[in-house]
Amino acid sequence: MPMPAVEGPILIQHAIQLSVAPVFLLTGIASLLGVMANRLARIIDRAREVGKGRGAPNAEAIAMARLELASLERRRHLASWSINCCTGAALLVCTVIVTLFIEEFLGADLKWLAGAQFIATMMSVIAGLSCFLAEVYIATHSLFIDAQSFDGQAGQLRMFGAPQTKPAPDEKMP
Numbered sequence: 001m002p003m004p005a006v007e008g009p010i011l012i013q014h015a016i017q018l019s020v021a022p023v024f025l026l027t028g029i030a031s032l033l034g035v036m037a038n039r040l041a042r043i044i045d046r047a048r049e050v051g052k053g054r055g056a057p058n059a060e061a062i063a064m065a066r067l068e069l070a071s072l073e074r075r076r077h078l079a080s081w082s083i084n085c086c087t088g089a090a091l092l093v094c095t096v097i098v099t100l101f102i103e104e105f106l107g108a109d110l111k112w113l114a115g116a117q118f119i120a121t122m123m124s125v126i127a128g129l130s131c132f133l134a135e136v137y138i139a140t141h142s143l144f145i146d147a148q149s150f151d152g153q154a155g156q157l158r159m160f161g162a163p164q165t166k167p168a169p170d171e172k173m174p
Contacts, residue, residue, distance in 0.1 A: 075139055079135050082131035
């Protein structure tokens with residue numbers, strides 16, 4: 001049964017008003033995805049750099065590289081899951097918008113479905129942000145910045161190691 005001429009634009013206007021908030025949520029999730037994808041790209045770039053192995057390999061350098069690669073793999077896994085969860089949340093937001101339009105146009109009572117979809121969206125965002133938080137935690141706790149040994153030319157940044165002692169005045173830093 002076709003909609004009356006006056007009712008059509010009013011229904012469309014109301015449906016668009018209902019979908020504005022989910023669209024803003026979709027924009028926020030898209031911004032999060034950009035940040036997460038950038039972190040994943042940096043993790044992959046760092047893993048490639050470590051995998052190349054610079055200089056003469058010695059047992060300590062190989063052990064440190066393996067430790068760093070293991071950490072990078074864990075971070076990659078978490079970053080990937082954070083992207084997956086937030087992408088799922090974005091898809092769920094799209095289904096909420098579609099449900100709101102269908103409800104408005106067909107006059108069906110689908111508020112329960114839109115509510116369930118929105119709850120699933122928020123759970124997916126929470127899961128994605130939790131994975132993102134874990135990845136950031138690993139990243140910040142897997143390196144040591146030795147500011148005490150900074151001599152104005154080059155400070156020391158150590159991955160997975162205890163701080164080195166400050167070199168004697170006659171020694172040069174690596």
